[in-house]
Amino acid sequence: MTLRLYNTMTRSVEDFVPLKAPHVSLYTCGPTVYNYAHIGNFRTFLFEDVLRRWLEASGYDVFHVMNLTDVDDKTIRGAAAAGASLADHVVRFIDAFREDSGYLRLLPAHVYPRATEYVAPMIALVESLLAKGVAYKGDDGSVYFAIGRFPAYGKLSRLDTRELQAGAGGRTLADEYAKEDARDFVLWKAAREDDEAVGAAWDAPFGRGRPGWHLECSAMALDLIGKHLGTDVLDIHAGGIDLVFPHHEDEIAQSCAHTGQPDFARVWMHGEFLTMAGTKMSKRFGNILTARDLREEKVDAGTVRLLLATTHYRAPLDFTDQALDAAREGSRRLGALAARVATLPEGAGSAAFEAVGATLAADFATAMDDDLNTPRALAALFEAAREGNRLLDAGEQPGPAFRAAWAKATGVLQILPTPAAGFQLPATGASANQELSEAVPTDPAAQQEWALGWAGRRLAAKQGRNFAEADRIRGLLADAGWDVRDNRDGTAEVQRR
């Protein structure tokens, strides 16, 4: 089996062959920390997380870099509006990003370089480009990249023959007068008063200023993979599909003009958009949903991850409550099977159960190796869950093959529910005598005790064949948000919904 990945550069699925196996360098464009990242941003990060986990599960040693863009127009504007320095303003959004990433179970990158910490390598890169004659200083003091002097420009986006739409966006940038060609992009922006005010300006041989967005990624990626792997070409460079042009196109121009390599990455991967109400999330449409919003609505990370895994990363996905509900139920079901298996002692499994494990392992790997076909991988998992439940009902035992295949698949996808607070009540010894109020305590700990008490009383009532009382208590608990469920062996469980 070989891992095959879609490469935007060639527009086709190719065998994945890293430069220095088993090492893999993975550079993913991170957030601009001027605001809370929304779930559209996170769809891309989640796709990259699954990619990373599958690479590692396949035996690769991944070096993952995700940059944090902490200096650009938006962060500077935000800092100015808040009356803070750039550094102070940005830190809260970096913290928030870390929290949100943890909530969504994103594996931390090995390095999170911040643009402002890599100004020196950026300046060096600009100097190199100036020396090579592909960059020039404009009349406004900024430094630009001359795409006319880089013949390969446009090969990733295939927009090389494009024509600028007349009046697109009504943009007539002042700095265009400083460019030799309207399509040239800025490497280094001459410092303005606004930049100085928030501490977003640095001295450089070619003039005081700040780095352009595209420059950040090239300089940081080259610096880091050079130090860690001794290479100047990335194995995988990933990001959202909107970064194809101009961001990644410009990165290629800068990096390759500097290194002389034919490409900056061996594989370019781009995740499709997540839309809300059919359109891209944007302030203009007011359809932004952040990871924090989901967390506040108590949406489990497993649900979110399962929802995204049902759609292939290169297909657009519209986020709806209906789809979220479906994902929640699916996640619950998979979690229930996992819980059943977890309660059983480890040991040799039945032949049938082990066969299910072998099928799962094979189908899951085939699906993932096929350009991360998570919908099919998920189908394999659901089939294994159904078979597993059936065999468990028949009294058969799962063995190491099943457990290993299940752990690998669920570990890569991370779609199981976060364990909820729940209690198992023994079949005997349930106390029906303690004093219990029907009023629901507001304090979480007290409420937990309360629910446990009532659940015990219900079990006792049930054992006394007082079904009316048992059902009444179940209703009471349900109203308070606790589910009660009887098991086959006479025990019962209460769990917070």
Next chain:
RNA sequence: GGCGCCGUAGCCAAGUGGUAAGGCAGAGGUCUGCAAAACCUCCAUCACCGGUUCGACUCCGGUCGGCGCCUCCA
């Protein structure tokens, strides 16, 4: 206007030139005091119109509809 993506059951969503995975919802069963869970069964001919082919949902052309990018938006 240029470049690109997409249109599969009530909803979400894979897929192959030879008669459509999986999930959610729904219906009927088994089990159960009941409920829940679990399991079993049922539920589409793939936007439209042409063409290529023994045969297309899958290839080609067109139409309609939706979406993205076109200089700093994942």
